[in-house]
Amino acid sequence: MSCRKPDIYLRNLVAGTETKVALANGKYVTAINFDNAATTPPFCSVLKEIDQFSPWYASVHRGKGYKSILCSEQYEYSREVVRKFVNADNRDAIIFTKNTTESINLAAYALAATSGKQVVLSSDMEHLANDLPWRDKFITDYIALTKSGRLSIKDLEEKLKKYQGKVVLVTVTGASNVTGYINPINKIARLAHQYGAKILVDGAQWVPHMPVDMKPYNSPEHIDYLAFSAHKMYAPFGTGVLIGPREIFNNAVPVYQGGGAVGLVSHQLIEWDDPPAKYEAGTPNMMGIVALTAAIRTLNELQLCQVYQHERQLIGYVINGLAAINGIKLYSGGQDGEERVSLISFALEGLHHSQLAEILSQEAGIAVRDGLFCAHPYVTKLLNISAEEIEYYQTHDDKTIPGLTRISLGIYNNCKEIDVFLELMEHIAQYRQYYAKKYEYVLANDRQIRDYPYC
Secondary structure (H helix, E strand, O other): OOOOOOOHHHHHOEOOOOOEEEOOOOOEEEOEEOEOOOOOOOEHHHHHHHHHHHHHOOOOOOOOOHHHHHHHHHHHHHHHHHHHHHOOOOOEEEEEEOOHHHHHHHHHHHHHHHHOOOEEEEEOOOOHHHOHHHHOOOEEEEEOEOOOOOEOHHHHHHHHHHOOOOEEEEEEEOEOOOOOEEOOHHHHHHHHHHOOOEEEEEOOOOOOOOOOOOOOOOOOOOOOEEEEEHHHOOOOOOOEEEEEEHHHHHHOOOOOOOOOOEEEEOOOOEEEOOOOHHHOOOOOOHHHHHHHHHHHHHHHHHOHHHHHHHHHHHHHHHHHHHHOOOOEEEOOOOOOOOOEOOEEEEEEOOOOHHHHHHHHHHHHOEEOEEEOOOOHHHHHHHOOOOHHHHHHHHHOOOOOOOOEEEEEOOOOOOHHHHHHHHHHHHHHHHOHHHHHHHOOHHHHHHHHOOOHHHO
16 A cells, blocks of 8 residues: 655644654664544644633632633533533533543443443443443443454343343444544444434544444434543543433432532532532642643534544555564554554564563654553453463463553654654664663563553
8 A cells, every 4th residue: 555745734733743862872863653432632623722721710610700701601612612512412411520430430430320230231342441440330231342452232232132232321432543544434333223222422533533423312323421531632631521411410419419500508408500510529620621622623624524434545655564574463453445443453473562662662662552551351262361360360470461562653753754664663673682681671660560552
C-alpha cells in the first residue's frame, strides 16, 4: 500500500508536533507520537479557545455576575454541541464527567439502582473500564471471541436466548484499544433490543475516529448509552461524556453528592436536582468543557468520514510494512476492506514488549504503548496464556508479565514518521540479539515495577 505525502495542514492543527526529545546517545530528534490511543496532543484551536476564554472564566450555575452567567450559558450550550455531534436523542441526559472510566462507573451505579441484580453481557475484548464496574453489581457474563479475536455475534445471540429476557444491558466497545477492530454496533444494538436489553457503547476509541450516530429512540439500532473522553480527541483538561436515558438517571441516587446536584435540602429531606445536574456535584470543569467543544468544532470542520479514511490509509501502510519484517506477529488481521481504527498491536520474536518500546523511544524518539493496555483478559486470550499461567504471574515476581506493543496514530501523523518507525523496526529485527543485550536492564526494571506493563 502506498502512502501519500505528509499533510502539512493536518500536522499544523496539532500542538507539539515539532518538539525535540533526547535519545540515549544524547542527541535530540523530533518526537514521533504513536501512542494516540492513550492520549492525543491538543488541537491548536483548543489551546487558542482556552486562551481566549480564560478572561471570562467564572463559576458555573453559582452566581449572578456577568461572567458567571456567560459561563453557565456556555456550559449548557456545550451539551447541545455534544448532542448534535453524536446525534443523541432529545430525551437523553448528557452528563459531563472526568473521562470514559468515570462515565461507565456512573452508568453502572445508576442502572444497578433501578434494575436490581440482573444480567449484564460484557465481552472478552473490553477495556477494564467496561468490565470491572459491572462485576459487583450484576450477574456478569462475557460474549466470546472468534478465532481472529473479534466479538462473536453468534455467541451474543446465544447468550441473549439463554438468559430469557434477564439481560438488562449489553455493554461493548465501539473499537478495540488492542486490535483496532470496530464492532458492528448497529447489529449488536438490533440484537440487544430484540431480546429486551439495552446497549452501552464504550466510545473512547471509536468517537474520535469516525462519525457516530446514536439514532432516535424508535430505531432498533439506537445506542442507549454512550461514553467517551475528550483527552482522546485532542482536548485536554479532563472531561468525559456519559449519554443515556434521562429516566434512568432520574430514578437513581447519584454516586457523588453535594452542592450543585440538589434543590432544597434539610436534615430530613434531600431534593435532588434533575439530571444531568444531579450527576455533576461540585464546581464543573468549565475549561475542560471549553476544550471539548472546541475539539468537536475542529473535528466537524475536518469531517470525521474524511478523518477515518485518512487514518485508515496510514494504518494500512503500517500494517503492510510490519507484515514484511521477519519475526513480527500482528495481532489484528489487516485484511483489505476491514473496518478498523488507526491502531495495531504486535510482537517481535526474541524481544520483550517493554524492551521494544524502550528501544523505539531511546533510539528514535518514537512513543508507543506496551503491555496489556488495561484489557488484560483480551490480550491474554490473544496470547493464549492459560489460567494457570495468569495465576502464576499474579502471585510471583520472578517473571516479567507478557504483553504486546501497540502503535496508534492520530490525524497529524504521516508516512515520513511511519517510514522512520519501519526502518528502525527492520533494523531491530535484524540485530535483535544486540538490542536484547543493550536493553536487558528494562526486564530487571519491569520485575521491580510490576504495574508498568499492565496498561
